[in-house]
Amino acid sequence: MIHSTPTVGTGTYSYLGPAGTFTEDALRQVPEAVGALWRPVATVAQAIDDVVDGTSVRAVIPIENSIEGGVSATQDALATTPGVRIWGEYLVPIHFALLARPGTRIEQVRTITTHPVSYPQCRNWIAEHLPDHAFIPAPSNAAAAAAAVNDDRVDAAIAGLRVLDHYDLEVLVDDIGDNHNAVTRFVLIGPDHGVPEPTGADKTSLVAELPVDEAGALLRLLEQFSTRGINMSRIESRPIGDELGRYRFTIDLEGHVLDARVAEALKGVRRFSPNVVFLGSFPRANHERPTVTTVHDNAAFATAERWFDELLE
Incomplete structure (x- = not known):
């Protein structure tokens, strides 16, 4: 189910504040937030809770830095808070x-x-x-x-x-930063009702746990993507927290959930993993389209589906 974004200038948008943060810079890039009420909050968890309880229609939070990697508070909150989904991403150059x-x-x-x-x-x-x-x-x-x-x-x-x-x-x-090309990626989150329309330059995010802790378990998870020609732009582990040595994996894929190859991969992951959280499919901030071979494009999957239907007939 595809849902549109909120009407421009309506509702409340939460962001990691106070005013003057890099998160506010990211919020300035959100077209539908122009003219809306901006609500600064003290923590990532509060921004997410605002979306869950309806205080805000959307929220902007940091998720990854090009130098320090993933933002742990964001990854853990998205993995464990039901009712939210990523609707977009925005990049902000970091200058200190x-x-x-x-x-x-x-x-x-x-x-x-x-x-x-x-x-x-x-x-x-x-x-x-x-x-x-x-x-x-x-x-x-x-x-x-x-x-x-x-x-x-x-x-x-x-x-x-x-x-x-x-x-x-x-x-x-x-200009005291050690890396002058530092960038932080922010995500726009909203209720988990539908997904944005595919653009051809999309990203899909999910969280998956391994069923067992044994040799080859992670490889079997990753094969769900490689066998379908899907490139992963990020994979990062975070402790689940119930016992030592148990981890969940946050994964970013090139493609949209409505792309046949991505849909089939997610089904494969769900058959394999005891716990999968779909975080969303949304336009990539850099607008880059993935390279998809002809054996993995939507037409190839449709052809295979028709062939199988003819077998049953």
Whole structure:
């Protein structure tokens, strides 16, 4: 079942706040959020809960960073919270600066704060210029900026420049990230009612558990995709949490659930795995179309289906 996105400018959109975060930058890319009410929340879990209980029609949350990998809080919440689905993804280039109250000199900086995902992305610069610093984790980069203004324990914050629109801070040092090509991927989540229409440049996300912990179990799971010509753009393991050594796998595939090859693969995974969570099919942020061989395209599956029907006749 295909459902359309909300009407432009209607409803409430939650995002990991406060204002000035990279998540807000991602929300700015969502066309249907223009003119709608934006609701900043403190945690990924709260953003997801807003969608589940109907407080918001959609929410934007971070899911993956090109340097640090997957965002654990997002992956775990999506894997264990029923009623939500991914409807889109957006990419935000990540640019970090060291910010402090007006008049602060870098020689005075002893304690810095930022989000725990942002901190290691600046580790080389920090090690060279602030080797004796103390670090205080913040729930977001914008929250770090707020602490740099209001918390006397904090001398400086690492955040994006957009927070300067909201907090009275000055740039001590700009562009302190270790990788100037860093990008964070954000997902737009909504209720699990249908999927967006296929575009030809789509991605499908799911979570699957292995039935047993034995040699070859993961290979048998991955064969569900390889035998159908499906490329995986990401696979990442997360502990299930019920006992040591048990993991679930978050998998991103090239293609849409309405593509025959993807549909057949998901059926194969469901026969194999004791627990499968379909996270959604949605347009890829880079708009790249996958390379699909003729033996794996929709026409080939349709031909095989007709041949089989003729056998029964």
